[in-house]
Amino acid sequence: MRIVCQKCAAAYAIDDRLITAKGVRAQCPRCRHLQLVRRDSTAAPAAGAPAPTPQPAAPATPSPAAPEAAPSAPPPDDLFGDFGSPPPGASPSSAAAAAPRPAPQAPNRPVQAGPRPAQAAPAARPAQGGGSDLFGDFGSMPAPGPASAPPVDPFGAPGVAAPDAGAAGGDPLLDFLGPPPSAPSVPIARIPTAPGGVPMSVAPPGGAAAPRTAAPAGAPRPATVGCRSCGKPLTDSFDQALGICDDCRQRQPASAGAAPASAPTPAPTASEGMDFLPPLTTLEAGSAAASPVPPEPQPGSRASAAPALGAEPRSNSSPRIPISTDIIPDMGPEPRSGPRPAAPSLGAEPRSGARNSGISSVRTGTAQIQAVGGGSGRGRGVLVGALAVLLIGGGAGAWFLYSRHQEDVRRSAQPPAPPPVPEAVQAALSRWKLKYLEELTDDATSAGKLAEGQQQLARDERFAYAQAEASFQQALLLDPQSDDAIIGYAQALTLGRGAGMDDATFQEARSLVEAAQARSGHTPPLLLANANLMLTRSREPERMEQARKLAEELLAQPKATDAQKAEAHLVLGRAYLSTSRELARTHFDEAQKLAPDLKRVAYFRALAHESSGEYSLALETLRKRLAAKPDDWDSLAATSRIYQEVGEPGEARKLYEARVKAAPTELRALLPLAVLRYQSEDNPGAAVRELRALLKNRSRYESPEVAEVLVHLASAQRAANDADGAAKSAEEALQLVKGLPEAHLQVFLVALGRRDATRAREHFAGFQGRMDDAALEKVLEGRLLLLEKKPAEAVERFQEAVRLDSRRLDAQLLAGVASASAKRRDDAFRALNPALQSDPMRLAPRPVATRFWLRPRETLEGMEGAILALAEGPEDPSPLLYEGLLRFHQDALEAAERHFRSVLEVDTNNAGALAYRSLIALRRGNASEAKSLATRAVEGGRQQAIAHLSLGMALAESRQVEPAKRSLRDALQLAPGLLSAQARLAELEAPQRRDVARDTLVRVVGLDPSYLPAKRMLYQLER
Structure with a gap:
């Protein structure tokens, strides 16, 4: 019968004669999976298959040959309870002794290629139950009982019947239990030693079943076979298993079993007297050709050959069915172990557990097994x-x-996995x-x-x-791991x-550098x-x-x-420029x-x-x-800036004109x-003409350069009151350049002047x-909030600008x-009073050359009128003063003097109004x-610094130097800033005390x- 494994889908065959009515468990030769196989009720029985025969009930009296205890019912949790219960009155051990089992196969030896003569199908034979003695199951066999139409034993004499495999309780998985008490005895197959001999059936004495009686302990077992050398009857179970008496074994030369392990073992044939079962493919196909795969050894046979290496160890608690593989290669035999191996072949391992489970490894009690190399094969097998x-x-x-x-x-050859990209790098x-x-x-x-970036930096x-x-x-x-x-980016x-650099770009660059330091360490x-x-x-x-700390850490590194x-x-040096000029110079010298x-x-x-x-x-x-290096543009720009700050814009013009003569088309000049x-020269009209002339040759320049020219053109046009053109x-x-911040600033200022809050908000985000000046940015944001009618938020922006830069008057x-716009009179006067006492000569810091250009005093344009709305009547001087x-x-000096006059009409001794009228007169x-x-x-106000300042300025202008000095010192005592x-x-001290004037x-x-006036004075002092 052909079977397909339920686990690995391999196909193999099982002899139909071995399948009982309740089915058997077959093991897959590939994956060793056990599955239940039942007989196909629709198929015709195979030739020679035993027919089920009714079995008489077993007698209650145990057999004399059975040493087991009194029979008892099997426990309900018996491991094999699902395969049926033994006959009533039979113990598990007696049932094991009575259960029929397949005949043992020949040892698993190397098989030579080529056809073999067909062998008869194996007949089932009983396995002796184990007693207290290790070889106690080699005792007398029970007498065969009558049976109707018994099957023919292929190894017995013609006409001798074999036990019925399909009898009650004859499950192959339970054959270790032995036949039931009433089962007939089985003829014994003896293999002669003469060359060309064929198996013969040796019938036990007495054709009828005889009741078993317990044999006395130590009594010799009846001789059922003779020594193959001297013919002496063998009564010892071990001698019966080996087929030779102890005397003949001792007389054999020691070299008889010492065949070289490296010599090839000849393939077994039937003429050598070996028990050999042909593969089931031969039986099913009816062919005499031998299978190239040797049959699997039976678990109950000591004479079975040692399996090949790599097989899974089996349990001796259940028999195995001889199978044949059609398409599955041999997966190797199973390792086994046991206390008494009987002449294992090369690579074999003895089995274990036979005695404990009631199964003998040889224990047929009758079959003489011809070992290759003689009777000393046992010692050789153990050694091998x-x-x-x-x-x-x-x-x-x-x-x-x-x-x-x-x-x-392989692991060392593989490149290490790159570290994960930091989150800061991923965000950028x-x-x-x-x-x-x-x-x-x-x-x-x-x-x-x-490389391209390094060249551009150079x-x-x-x-x-x-x-x-x-x-x-x-x-x-392209490479997020590149530090x-x-x-280079930083x-x-x-x-x-x-x-x-704007704050967002600064924070992004800083996070990138810190991520690189976390990844590579603090490298120089x-x-x-x-x-x-x-x-x-x-x-x-x-x-x-x-x-400073980072630079000092670098200097401490020896690898720098x-x-x-x-x-x-x-x-x-740059870090010490604003605090210690001497330290700055020292570090610059070291760098040089x-x-x-x-x-x-x-x-x-x-x-x-x-x-x-x-x-x-x-x-x-x-x-x-x-x-x-005349084309060092950074040095050229720094020189031009210094000339403009000290009041020499003409010298700056000469520098760039010299560069234009050397390179007439150079945009940077x-x-x-x-x-x-x-x-610097306050000539926006001329600037507009020159910038338009540059744009006529715009094809010579790149887009960023043209965009820069357009931004300066917009600034010059606004200075010339051309808002539309700007x-x-x-x-x-x-x-040309999306997101150019200086261009957004110019459009913002135009929209602010036109009171277009929506457009101004759009370009403010640009x-x-x-911007270079964070405080100026807060001022412009506050102006936008005022335009959007959000005076309270505008106040916060203006106050934050003062905190960022106290010079922003x-x-x-x-x-x-803004407070006045919010109708908060007290807050407005509280903010304006410090402004009244601040330095009147400077409104805010103003660079001489910048991309973010604003007209002078542009931040205050359009803010008039809000403070006057706080007046509580014509007699209220404070709104007029501020x-x-x-x-x-x-x-707007005319409007300012008019308001101050109005204040003096109400308060004739108002020191603030008098001081500012004095400055207007100057x-x-x-x-x-x-x-x-x-x-x-x-x-009117001796405690007001602005009053002493105005007097000192007026006295200095009137050439009254010493009184002017006294008034200015009084002002500085009240307001050092x-x-x-x-x-x-x-300036007044310079003619007599040059060093003191310079230090000041x-x-x-x-x-x-x-503060450009001080720089101009210093430059004049040096000249």
């Missing part, structure tokens, strides 16, 4: 088996070690990737973009810095944008990048302190190169010694001279740099000349957080205006009137680098 186990174990261990070694080699890349969809082609590489040009910034961003997109890309930002390049980032926030003391140490000294070719040393050394008020020395250092026209130029710049005035202050700083050049008004102001009083006092002016410049 031990050697095989040793070899197998050693081979398995070697294979395990080799596999581990190969796995380690998500914002950048949409910008460079077209630039990141398939052939673009991170190394190529890194050019030391402002436009090149922006290009390098984009290149490093693309390099990081070099992060370092360097491009600090060199290109500097203090103009990362320390430098982080320190340079901190320097861009020079107005924040904590940032400057961080920059001289060039990196020189950069660290540059950082320290470590890297003589580092051109930025000269640039920052000039800045150190400038911060100490040594403008002549700073200009000289920069001129030397320009003589060595032509554009600053046009900017000078409207930012808006048009700025919007065109935005079309430059928010990206415009923010103080606007805070009062409205006059606002108009004074708007440079601007008009009327010194005598200014002196008279200032004298009245001091008499009056920078205009300090500068005017130093240097102190003023240190407090406010944008």
